[in-house]
Amino acid sequence: MSGHSKWHNIQAKKGKADAARGKLFTKIGRELAVAAKGNPNPATNSKLADVIAKAKAANMPNDNIERSIKKAAGEIGDKEYKELTYEGYGVGGSAVIVTTLTDNNNRTASDVRAIMSKHGGSLGTTGSVSYMFETKGLIVVEKTMDEDAITELAIEAGADDVVTGEDVYEIYTTPSAFSEARKYLEGKGLEFLQAEISMIPQSRITLEPNKLETFRKMLERLEENDDVQDVYYNVDLPDDEEEE
Numbered sequence: 001m002s003g004h005s006k007w008h009n010i011q012a013k014k015g016k017a018d019a020a021r022g023k024l025f026t027k028i029g030r031e032l033a034v035a036a037k038g039n040p041n042p043a044t045n046s047k048l049a050d051v052i053a054k055a056k057a058a059n060m061p062n063d064n065i066e067r068s069i070k071k072a073a074g075e076i077g078d079k080e081y082k083e084l085t086y087e088g089y090g091v092g093g094s095a096v097i098v099t100t101l102t103d104n105n106n107r108t109a110s111d112v113r114a115i116m117s118k119h120g121g122s123l124g125t126t127g128s129v130s131y132m133f134e135t136k137g138l139i140v141v142e143k144t145m146d147e148d149a150i151t152e153l154a155i156e157a158g159a160d161d162v163v164t165g166e167d168v169y170e171i172y173t174t175p176s177a178f179s180e181a182r183k184y185l186e187g188k189g190l191e192f193l194q195a196e197i198s199m200i201p202q203s204r205i206t207l208e209p210n211k212l213e214t215f216r217k218m219l220e221r222l223e224e225n226d227d228v229q230d231v232y233y234n235v236d237l238p239d240d241e242e243e244e
Contacts, residue, residue, distance in 0.1 A: 021059075027229055028055045029068035030101055034081050036072035046179045050196070053182055057140075057192040079103040086112050087129045090218055091120035092211040095129035095234045097199055102227040111225055119218035120211075132234060133199040136160075137178025139171040139185060140194035153188055157181040168193060172200075201234035212238075 032055060035048040042049035048069070055065050084105060086098040096116070102108040113123050139159075141150070147162070150169050154162045158177045163170040173181045175197050182195055207215055215235055222231050 023224065024058055025060050025064055026226070027101075028058060028060055029064060029071075030081070031229060032065060032068035033071040034083075034101060036069040038072075040069050040072055050179055050182065053186070053192060053195040057195045084108065085126075086123055087126060088112075088116050088123040089121050089129065090116065090233065090235070091214045092205070092207045092235075094121075094205060094207065094215060095132045095201070096121065096218075097130060097133060097232040098222060098228055099230045099232075100227045101229050104227075108225075108227040111227065112222070115218060115221045115225070119214050119221070121218060130199075132203075133201050133232060135175055136198060136200050137173035137175055137181060138194060138196060138198040138200070139173070139178075139182060139192055140168050141171070141185075141190050141192060143167055143169055153185065153190075154181075157184040198230075199232040201232070204234050204236040206236050 028051070032048070032051050035045070035051045039045040039048070042052055052065060055068075081101050081103050082105065084100045084102060086100070086109070088096050088098075090096045098112055100108050100112070109123075116122060137159075143165070147164055147169075150171075151162050154171045157171075157173075158181050159171045159173045160177075161172040163172070171181070171185070178197055182192075185192075212235070215233075216237075219231055219233070222228050
C-alpha cells in the first residue's frame with residue numbers, strides 16, 4: 001500500500017498559497033452553507049461534516065466555518081445553488097474537469113467555456129474525459145508516524161490504499177467509505193492537510209514548457225472564478241510549480 005505521492009500537485013491545484021487563501025475560504029464557505037442548508041448539525045449531516053473537515057484541513061478559522069453554516073438559514077436561502085461539472089480539454093490534449101457551485105448556470109457555463117477557449121482548450125460533452133479519472137476519498141496527513149503504523153490505521157478505517165510521499169501520506173478510500181474513514185482517523189487524533197472527495201487521474205501527461213505555461217494560466221483563471229470550486233487535471237506539474 002505505498003507509492004509515489006502527487007500531493008504537491010494537488011496543493012498547487014487547490015491554490016492554498018497565501019495569496020489565494022481568501023479566495024479558497026470564500027469557496028469553501030459557500031460549500032459549507034449549501035451543505036448545511038436544511039440541516040446545520042454535522043452530527044447528523046455527514047456531507048456537512050465532510051466539508052467541515054475540508055475547511056479545517058485548509059486552516060479555515062472556526063469563526064469562518066460557523067459563520068458560513070449560519071448563512072444556510074439566512075442569505076443563502078434566497079439563492080438556489082446547483083453543483084455542476086464541466087469536462088473538457090486543455091492545451092496539448094490535457095484532460096480537465098471543473099466542478100462548480102452556481103446560482104446561474106448560463107453565466108458559469110459561458111465563463112468556463114471562455115476561459116478554456118482563450119487558453120487553447122475546449123469544453124467537451126459529459127463523459128468525454130471523466131473516464132480518465134477515478135473518484136476517491138482522499139485524506140492527506142503529515143508523516144509523523146512510520147508507514148506500518150499509518151497503514152494499520154488506514155486499514156482499520158476502511159481505506160483502500162496508502163501512498164507514501166516525501167513528507168506526507170495520502171490515504172485513499174471509496175467515496176462511500178470516506179466519511180466513516182475520516183471520522184475514525186479524526187478519533188485517533190490525526191490532523192489532516194487535506195480531506196475531501198477528489199477526482200484522481202489514472203495517469204498523467206507531461207507538457208512542453210510553452211504549453212505548460214498556457215495550461216498554468218488557464219488553471220489560474222479557472223480558480224479565480226467565483227463559481228468554480230475545484231479543477232482536476234491529468235497534467236504533471238514540475239517541482240517548482242508544485243511547491244508554490
